[in-house]
Amino acid sequence: MTEWSVAEPRKLTLTDPVSRLQVRIVNGAVNVVGTDEATARLEVSEIEGPPLIVTQDGSTLTVTYEDLHWKGFLKWFDGKGHHRRAVVSVAVPAGVDVEVGVVGAGAVISGIRGRTDIRGVTGDTTLVGLSGPVHAESVSGDLEAQSVTGALRINSVTGDMTVIEGAGASVKAETVSGDMVIDLGPTHREGPPADIRLTSVSGEVAIRLPHPADARVEANTTSGSLSNAFDDLRVGGQWGAKSITGTLGTGRGTLKATTLCGSIALLRRPDPAPGDGEPPAPSAPDAPTASGKVL
Structure with a gap:
Protein backbone atom coordinates (compact mmCIF):
# COMPACT_ATOMS: atom_id res chain seq x y z
CA MET A 1 0.00 0.00 0.00
CA THR A 2 1.22 3.50 -0.88
CA GLU A 3 0.12 6.53 1.15
CA TRP A 4 0.46 10.29 0.80
CA SER A 5 -0.52 13.01 3.28
CA VAL A 6 -1.65 16.08 1.32
CA ALA A 7 -1.63 19.27 3.38
CA GLU A 8 -1.14 21.76 0.53
CA PRO A 9 -2.05 21.93 -3.18
CA ARG A 10 -0.46 19.03 -5.00
CA LYS A 11 -0.67 16.89 -8.15
CA LEU A 12 -0.16 13.13 -8.18
CA THR A 13 0.14 10.73 -11.10
CA LEU A 14 -0.41 7.10 -10.17
CA THR A 15 1.37 4.49 -12.24
CA ASP A 16 -0.41 1.40 -10.87
CA PRO A 17 -3.80 0.37 -12.31
CA VAL A 18 -6.94 1.72 -10.60
CA SER A 19 -10.29 -0.10 -10.69
CA ARG A 20 -12.00 1.58 -7.73
CA LEU A 21 -12.04 5.21 -6.55
CA GLN A 22 -13.22 6.44 -3.15
CA VAL A 23 -13.38 10.17 -2.34
CA ARG A 24 -14.80 11.73 0.83
CA ILE A 25 -14.37 15.42 1.69
CA VAL A 26 -15.92 18.20 3.78
CA ASN A 27 -16.72 21.53 2.04
CA GLY A 28 -15.23 22.50 -1.31
CA ALA A 29 -15.75 20.40 -4.44
CA VAL A 30 -15.08 16.99 -6.02
CA ASN A 31 -14.67 16.53 -9.77
CA VAL A 32 -14.32 13.02 -11.19
CA VAL A 33 -13.93 12.37 -14.92
CA GLY A 34 -13.54 9.10 -16.78
CA THR A 35 -10.85 8.98 -19.47
CA ASP A 36 -9.40 6.52 -21.97
CA GLU A 37 -6.07 6.57 -20.15
CA ALA A 38 -4.87 3.51 -18.24
CA THR A 39 -3.63 5.46 -15.20
CA ALA A 40 -5.18 7.92 -12.75
CA ARG A 41 -4.28 11.53 -12.09
CA LEU A 42 -5.17 13.45 -8.93
CA GLU A 43 -5.02 17.16 -8.17
CA VAL A 44 -5.79 18.84 -4.85
CA SER A 45 -5.97 22.49 -5.92
CA GLU A 46 -7.22 23.92 -2.59
CA ILE A 47 -7.08 22.60 0.94
CA GLU A 48 -7.73 24.01 4.40
CA GLY A 49 -7.74 22.22 7.74
CA PRO A 50 -6.40 18.71 8.33
CA PRO A 51 -4.55 16.96 5.51
CA LEU A 52 -6.21 14.61 3.08
CA ILE A 53 -4.93 11.05 3.19
CA VAL A 54 -4.42 9.56 -0.27
CA THR A 55 -3.83 5.81 -0.39
CA GLN A 56 -3.51 3.24 -3.13
CA ASP A 57 -4.13 -0.26 -1.83
CA GLY A 58 -3.97 -2.68 -4.72
CA SER A 59 -6.22 -1.20 -7.39
CA THR A 60 -8.26 0.93 -4.94
CA LEU A 61 -7.49 4.66 -4.76
CA THR A 62 -8.87 6.48 -1.68
CA VAL A 63 -8.92 10.21 -0.89
CA THR A 64 -10.34 11.13 2.52
CA TYR A 65 -9.69 12.34 6.04
CA GLU A 66 -8.62 9.98 8.78
CA ASP A 67 -11.93 10.45 10.65
CA LEU A 68 -14.36 10.41 7.70
CA HIS A 69 -15.53 6.89 6.85
CA TRP A 70 -18.05 5.57 4.32
CA LYS A 71 -20.10 3.63 6.88
CA GLY A 72 -22.66 5.94 8.47
CA PHE A 73 -21.56 8.75 6.18
CA LEU A 74 -24.96 10.47 5.92
CA LYS A 75 -25.03 10.85 9.72
CA TRP A 76 -21.51 12.20 9.97
CA PHE A 77 -21.06 15.37 11.98
CA ASP A 78 -17.95 17.11 13.23
CA GLY A 79 -18.09 20.39 15.14
CA LYS A 80 -14.80 21.32 13.51
CA GLY A 81 -16.06 20.55 10.02
CA HIS A 82 -16.37 24.23 9.10
CA HIS A 83 -12.57 24.50 9.41
CA ARG A 84 -12.12 22.06 6.52
CA ARG A 85 -12.24 22.67 2.81
CA ALA A 86 -10.77 20.88 -0.20
CA VAL A 87 -11.10 21.01 -3.98
CA VAL A 88 -10.21 17.63 -5.48
CA SER A 89 -10.12 16.64 -9.17
CA VAL A 90 -9.50 13.06 -10.26
CA ALA A 91 -9.13 11.63 -13.76
CA VAL A 92 -9.55 7.84 -13.79
CA PRO A 93 -10.03 5.08 -16.38
CA ALA A 94 -13.69 5.22 -17.43
CA GLY A 95 -14.39 1.64 -16.34
CA VAL A 96 -13.66 2.15 -12.64
CA ASP A 97 -16.22 1.95 -9.83
CA VAL A 98 -16.64 5.31 -8.07
CA GLU A 99 -17.72 6.12 -4.50
CA VAL A 100 -18.00 9.81 -3.58
CA GLY A 101 -19.14 11.27 -0.25
CA VAL A 102 -19.49 15.01 0.35
CA VAL A 103 -20.45 17.10 3.37
CA GLY A 104 -21.22 20.66 2.33
CA ALA A 105 -19.40 20.18 -0.98
CA GLY A 106 -20.47 20.02 -4.60
CA ALA A 107 -19.72 16.98 -6.76
CA VAL A 108 -19.50 16.53 -10.54
CA ILE A 109 -19.02 13.02 -11.98
CA SER A 110 -18.81 12.43 -15.73
CA GLY A 111 -17.85 9.79 -18.26
CA ILE A 112 -17.85 6.79 -15.91
CA ARG A 113 -18.85 3.35 -17.23
CA GLY A 114 -18.49 1.48 -13.92
CA ARG A 115 -20.74 1.69 -10.87
CA THR A 116 -21.23 5.13 -9.30
CA ASP A 117 -22.29 5.51 -5.65
CA ILE A 118 -22.59 9.04 -4.25
CA ARG A 119 -23.77 10.24 -0.84
CA GLY A 120 -24.17 13.86 0.19
CA VAL A 121 -25.18 15.55 3.44
CA THR A 122 -25.43 18.96 1.75
CA GLY A 123 -24.09 20.19 -1.55
CA ASP A 124 -25.34 19.76 -5.11
CA THR A 125 -24.47 16.81 -7.35
CA THR A 126 -24.18 16.73 -11.14
CA LEU A 127 -23.93 13.44 -13.06
CA VAL A 128 -23.16 13.54 -16.79
CA GLY A 129 -22.77 10.75 -19.33
CA LEU A 130 -22.70 7.80 -16.90
CA SER A 131 -23.39 4.40 -18.45
CA GLY A 132 -23.00 2.16 -15.40
CA PRO A 133 -25.49 1.75 -12.53
CA VAL A 134 -25.88 4.85 -10.35
CA HIS A 135 -27.03 5.12 -6.72
CA ALA A 136 -27.29 8.61 -5.23
CA GLU A 137 -28.37 9.56 -1.70
CA SER A 138 -28.77 13.13 -0.47
CA VAL A 139 -30.08 14.83 2.64
CA SER A 140 -30.61 18.34 1.29
CA GLY A 141 -28.53 18.89 -1.84
Whole structure:
Protein backbone atom coordinates (compact mmCIF):
# COMPACT_ATOMS: atom_id res chain seq x y z
CA MET A 1 0.00 0.00 0.00
CA THR A 2 1.22 3.50 -0.88
CA GLU A 3 0.12 6.53 1.15
CA TRP A 4 0.46 10.29 0.80
CA SER A 5 -0.52 13.01 3.28
CA VAL A 6 -1.65 16.08 1.32
CA ALA A 7 -1.63 19.27 3.38
CA GLU A 8 -1.14 21.76 0.53
CA PRO A 9 -2.05 21.93 -3.18
CA ARG A 10 -0.46 19.03 -5.00
CA LYS A 11 -0.67 16.89 -8.15
CA LEU A 12 -0.16 13.13 -8.18
CA THR A 13 0.14 10.73 -11.10
CA LEU A 14 -0.41 7.10 -10.17
CA THR A 15 1.37 4.49 -12.24
CA ASP A 16 -0.41 1.40 -10.87
CA PRO A 17 -3.80 0.37 -12.31
CA VAL A 18 -6.94 1.72 -10.60
CA SER A 19 -10.29 -0.10 -10.69
CA ARG A 20 -12.00 1.58 -7.73
CA LEU A 21 -12.04 5.21 -6.55
CA GLN A 22 -13.22 6.44 -3.15
CA VAL A 23 -13.38 10.17 -2.34
CA ARG A 24 -14.80 11.73 0.83
CA ILE A 25 -14.37 15.42 1.69
CA VAL A 26 -15.92 18.20 3.78
CA ASN A 27 -16.72 21.53 2.04
CA GLY A 28 -15.23 22.50 -1.31
CA ALA A 29 -15.75 20.40 -4.44
CA VAL A 30 -15.08 16.99 -6.02
CA ASN A 31 -14.67 16.53 -9.77
CA VAL A 32 -14.32 13.02 -11.19
CA VAL A 33 -13.93 12.37 -14.92
CA GLY A 34 -13.54 9.10 -16.78
CA THR A 35 -10.85 8.98 -19.47
CA ASP A 36 -9.40 6.52 -21.97
CA GLU A 37 -6.07 6.57 -20.15
CA ALA A 38 -4.87 3.51 -18.24
CA THR A 39 -3.63 5.46 -15.20
CA ALA A 40 -5.18 7.92 -12.75
CA ARG A 41 -4.28 11.53 -12.09
CA LEU A 42 -5.17 13.45 -8.93
CA GLU A 43 -5.02 17.16 -8.17
CA VAL A 44 -5.79 18.84 -4.85
CA SER A 45 -5.97 22.49 -5.92
CA GLU A 46 -7.22 23.92 -2.59
CA ILE A 47 -7.08 22.60 0.94
CA GLU A 48 -7.73 24.01 4.40
CA GLY A 49 -7.74 22.22 7.74
CA PRO A 50 -6.40 18.71 8.33
CA PRO A 51 -4.55 16.96 5.51
CA LEU A 52 -6.21 14.61 3.08
CA ILE A 53 -4.93 11.05 3.19
CA VAL A 54 -4.42 9.56 -0.27
CA THR A 55 -3.83 5.81 -0.39
CA GLN A 56 -3.51 3.24 -3.13
CA ASP A 57 -4.13 -0.26 -1.83
CA GLY A 58 -3.97 -2.68 -4.72
CA SER A 59 -6.22 -1.20 -7.39
CA THR A 60 -8.26 0.93 -4.94
CA LEU A 61 -7.49 4.66 -4.76
CA THR A 62 -8.87 6.48 -1.68
CA VAL A 63 -8.92 10.21 -0.89
CA THR A 64 -10.34 11.13 2.52
CA TYR A 65 -9.69 12.34 6.04
CA GLU A 66 -8.62 9.98 8.78
CA ASP A 67 -11.93 10.45 10.65
CA LEU A 68 -14.36 10.41 7.70
CA HIS A 69 -15.53 6.89 6.85
CA TRP A 70 -18.05 5.57 4.32
CA LYS A 71 -20.10 3.63 6.88
CA GLY A 72 -22.66 5.94 8.47
CA PHE A 73 -21.56 8.75 6.18
CA LEU A 74 -24.96 10.47 5.92
CA LYS A 75 -25.03 10.85 9.72
CA TRP A 76 -21.51 12.20 9.97
CA PHE A 77 -21.06 15.37 11.98
CA ASP A 78 -17.95 17.11 13.23
CA GLY A 79 -18.09 20.39 15.14
CA LYS A 80 -14.80 21.32 13.51
CA GLY A 81 -16.06 20.55 10.02
CA HIS A 82 -16.37 24.23 9.10
CA HIS A 83 -12.57 24.50 9.41
CA ARG A 84 -12.12 22.06 6.52
CA ARG A 85 -12.24 22.67 2.81
CA ALA A 86 -10.77 20.88 -0.20
CA VAL A 87 -11.10 21.01 -3.98
CA VAL A 88 -10.21 17.63 -5.48
CA SER A 89 -10.12 16.64 -9.17
CA VAL A 90 -9.50 13.06 -10.26
CA ALA A 91 -9.13 11.63 -13.76
CA VAL A 92 -9.55 7.84 -13.79
CA PRO A 93 -10.03 5.08 -16.38
CA ALA A 94 -13.69 5.22 -17.43
CA GLY A 95 -14.39 1.64 -16.34
CA VAL A 96 -13.66 2.15 -12.64
CA ASP A 97 -16.22 1.95 -9.83
CA VAL A 98 -16.64 5.31 -8.07
CA GLU A 99 -17.72 6.12 -4.50
CA VAL A 100 -18.00 9.81 -3.58
CA GLY A 101 -19.14 11.27 -0.25
CA VAL A 102 -19.49 15.01 0.35
CA VAL A 103 -20.45 17.10 3.37
CA GLY A 104 -21.22 20.66 2.33
CA ALA A 105 -19.40 20.18 -0.98
CA GLY A 106 -20.47 20.02 -4.60
CA ALA A 107 -19.72 16.98 -6.76
CA VAL A 108 -19.50 16.53 -10.54
CA ILE A 109 -19.02 13.02 -11.98
CA SER A 110 -18.81 12.43 -15.73
CA GLY A 111 -17.85 9.79 -18.26
CA ILE A 112 -17.85 6.79 -15.91
CA ARG A 113 -18.85 3.35 -17.23
CA GLY A 114 -18.49 1.48 -13.92
CA ARG A 115 -20.74 1.69 -10.87
CA THR A 116 -21.23 5.13 -9.30
CA ASP A 117 -22.29 5.51 -5.65
CA ILE A 118 -22.59 9.04 -4.25
CA ARG A 119 -23.77 10.24 -0.84
CA GLY A 120 -24.17 13.86 0.19
CA VAL A 121 -25.18 15.55 3.44
CA THR A 122 -25.43 18.96 1.75
CA GLY A 123 -24.09 20.19 -1.55
CA ASP A 124 -25.34 19.76 -5.11
CA THR A 125 -24.47 16.81 -7.35
CA THR A 126 -24.18 16.73 -11.14
CA LEU A 127 -23.93 13.44 -13.06
CA VAL A 128 -23.16 13.54 -16.79
CA GLY A 129 -22.77 10.75 -19.33
CA LEU A 130 -22.70 7.80 -16.90
CA SER A 131 -23.39 4.40 -18.45
CA GLY A 132 -23.00 2.16 -15.40
CA PRO A 133 -25.49 1.75 -12.53
CA VAL A 134 -25.88 4.85 -10.35
CA HIS A 135 -27.03 5.12 -6.72
CA ALA A 136 -27.29 8.61 -5.23
CA GLU A 137 -28.37 9.56 -1.70
CA SER A 138 -28.77 13.13 -0.47
CA VAL A 139 -30.08 14.83 2.64
CA SER A 140 -30.61 18.34 1.29
CA GLY A 141 -28.53 18.89 -1.84
CA ASP A 142 -30.04 19.06 -5.33
CA LEU A 143 -29.18 16.43 -7.93
CA GLU A 144 -29.03 16.74 -11.72
CA ALA A 145 -28.43 13.77 -14.00
CA GLN A 146 -27.89 14.35 -17.71
CA SER A 147 -27.55 11.66 -20.41
CA VAL A 148 -27.31 8.87 -17.83
CA THR A 149 -27.95 5.53 -19.55
CA GLY A 150 -27.28 3.19 -16.63
CA ALA A 151 -29.86 2.20 -14.04
CA LEU A 152 -30.48 5.26 -11.84
CA ARG A 153 -31.59 5.05 -8.20
CA ILE A 154 -31.99 8.26 -6.16
CA ASN A 155 -33.02 8.84 -2.53
CA SER A 156 -33.41 12.37 -1.16
CA VAL A 157 -34.96 14.08 1.84
CA THR A 158 -35.42 17.71 0.72
CA GLY A 159 -33.25 18.08 -2.37
CA ASP A 160 -34.74 18.53 -5.84
CA MET A 161 -34.03 16.02 -8.64
CA THR A 162 -33.67 16.80 -12.33
CA VAL A 163 -33.10 14.09 -14.94
CA ILE A 164 -32.38 15.40 -18.45
CA GLU A 165 -32.29 13.09 -21.48
CA GLY A 166 -32.72 10.06 -19.24
CA ALA A 167 -32.22 7.07 -21.51
CA GLY A 168 -31.66 4.32 -18.96
CA ALA A 169 -34.05 1.40 -18.70
CA SER A 170 -34.52 1.94 -14.96
CA VAL A 171 -35.12 5.12 -12.93
CA LYS A 172 -36.18 4.78 -9.29
CA ALA A 173 -36.42 7.94 -7.21
CA GLU A 174 -37.78 8.67 -3.74
CA THR A 175 -38.00 12.00 -1.94
CA VAL A 176 -39.80 13.47 1.04
CA SER A 177 -40.29 17.10 0.00
CA GLY A 178 -38.02 17.67 -2.98
CA ASP A 179 -39.45 18.26 -6.46
CA MET A 180 -38.76 15.89 -9.37
CA VAL A 181 -38.39 16.85 -13.03
CA ILE A 182 -37.83 13.74 -15.15
CA ASP A 183 -37.23 14.19 -18.89
CA LEU A 184 -37.03 10.78 -20.55
CA GLY A 185 -35.40 10.05 -23.87
CA PRO A 186 -36.30 7.08 -26.08
CA THR A 187 -35.06 3.64 -25.06
CA HIS A 188 -33.73 1.05 -27.50
CA ARG A 189 -36.36 -1.50 -28.46
CA GLU A 190 -33.71 -4.21 -28.43
CA GLY A 191 -32.91 -3.47 -24.79
CA PRO A 192 -34.91 -4.11 -21.61
CA PRO A 193 -38.22 -2.24 -21.21
CA ALA A 194 -38.21 1.00 -19.25
CA ASP A 195 -39.03 0.74 -15.55
CA ILE A 196 -39.70 4.18 -14.03
CA ARG A 197 -40.83 4.36 -10.38
CA LEU A 198 -41.13 7.71 -8.59
CA THR A 199 -42.31 8.33 -5.03
CA SER A 200 -42.73 11.64 -3.19
CA VAL A 201 -44.51 12.78 -0.03
CA SER A 202 -45.08 16.48 -0.74
CA GLY A 203 -42.82 17.37 -3.67
CA GLU A 204 -44.12 18.07 -7.18
CA VAL A 205 -43.44 15.49 -9.90
CA ALA A 206 -43.20 16.36 -13.61
CA ILE A 207 -42.46 13.63 -16.15
CA ARG A 208 -41.93 14.30 -19.84
CA LEU A 209 -42.20 11.22 -22.04
CA PRO A 210 -40.65 10.69 -25.48
CA HIS A 211 -42.64 10.31 -28.67
CA PRO A 212 -43.85 7.70 -29.20
CA ALA A 213 -44.23 6.62 -25.58
CA ASP A 214 -44.47 2.90 -24.84
CA ALA A 215 -45.46 2.11 -21.25
CA ARG A 216 -48.16 1.06 -18.80
CA VAL A 217 -48.87 4.15 -16.71
CA GLU A 218 -50.11 4.45 -13.14
CA ALA A 219 -49.87 7.82 -11.37
CA ASN A 220 -51.56 8.44 -8.02
CA THR A 221 -51.84 11.32 -5.58
CA THR A 222 -53.80 11.37 -2.33
CA SER A 223 -54.55 15.10 -2.23
CA GLY A 224 -52.47 16.77 -4.94
CA SER A 225 -53.48 17.82 -8.45
CA LEU A 226 -52.97 15.93 -11.73
CA SER A 227 -52.13 17.08 -15.25
CA ASN A 228 -52.20 14.75 -18.27
CA ALA A 229 -51.13 15.44 -21.87
CA PHE A 230 -52.04 11.99 -23.28
CA ASP A 231 -55.46 11.20 -24.75
CA ASP A 232 -54.88 7.46 -24.28
CA LEU A 233 -54.69 7.79 -20.49
CA ARG A 234 -57.62 8.05 -18.10
CA VAL A 235 -57.87 10.51 -15.23
CA GLY A 236 -59.98 9.26 -12.34
CA GLY A 237 -61.20 10.79 -9.08
CA GLN A 238 -62.46 14.30 -8.44
CA TRP A 239 -62.28 14.63 -4.66
CA GLY A 240 -59.42 13.34 -2.58
CA ALA A 241 -57.36 10.61 -4.24
CA LYS A 242 -56.82 10.95 -7.99
CA SER A 243 -55.10 8.76 -10.56
CA ILE A 244 -53.90 8.60 -14.15
CA THR A 245 -53.93 5.11 -15.65
CA GLY A 246 -53.70 3.47 -19.03
CA THR A 247 -51.35 2.16 -21.70
CA LEU A 248 -49.24 4.09 -24.17
CA GLY A 249 -48.10 2.25 -27.28
CA THR A 250 -47.70 -1.46 -26.66
CA GLY A 251 -47.22 -0.96 -22.92
CA ARG A 252 -43.79 -2.52 -23.02
CA GLY A 253 -42.40 -0.40 -20.18
CA THR A 254 -43.69 0.65 -16.76
CA LEU A 255 -44.22 4.12 -15.31
CA LYS A 256 -45.45 4.47 -11.72
CA ALA A 257 -45.56 7.77 -9.84
CA THR A 258 -47.00 8.26 -6.37
CA THR A 259 -47.31 11.31 -4.12
CA LEU A 260 -49.16 12.02 -0.91
CA CYS A 261 -49.96 15.72 -1.37
CA GLY A 262 -47.71 16.75 -4.25
CA SER A 263 -48.86 17.41 -7.81
CA ILE A 264 -48.12 15.09 -10.76
CA ALA A 265 -47.86 16.16 -14.39
CA LEU A 266 -47.42 13.82 -17.36
CA LEU A 267 -46.08 15.81 -20.30
CA ARG A 268 -45.14 14.82 -23.83
CA ARG A 269 -42.31 15.92 -26.05
CA PRO A 270 -43.28 17.73 -29.27
CA ASP A 271 -43.62 15.44 -32.27
CA PRO A 272 -40.36 15.52 -34.24
CA ALA A 273 -40.55 17.14 -37.66
CA PRO A 274 -40.24 14.75 -40.65
CA GLY A 275 -36.62 13.80 -41.11
CA ASP A 276 -35.60 15.26 -37.79
CA GLY A 277 -34.42 13.41 -34.73
CA GLU A 278 -35.72 13.87 -31.25
CA PRO A 279 -35.79 17.51 -30.19
CA PRO A 280 -33.19 18.42 -27.60
CA ALA A 281 -34.14 18.20 -23.94
CA PRO A 282 -34.68 21.46 -22.10
CA SER A 283 -31.85 22.82 -20.07
CA ALA A 284 -32.36 22.57 -16.33
CA PRO A 285 -33.64 26.17 -15.87
CA ASP A 286 -36.37 25.59 -18.51
CA ALA A 287 -37.52 22.15 -17.36
CA PRO A 288 -41.30 21.93 -16.87
CA THR A 289 -42.79 21.79 -13.42
CA ALA A 290 -45.80 19.79 -12.33
CA SER A 291 -48.01 22.82 -12.87
CA GLY A 292 -46.98 23.00 -16.53
CA LYS A 293 -44.99 26.18 -15.99
CA VAL A 294 -41.24 26.46 -16.22
CA LEU A 295 -38.88 26.69 -13.31
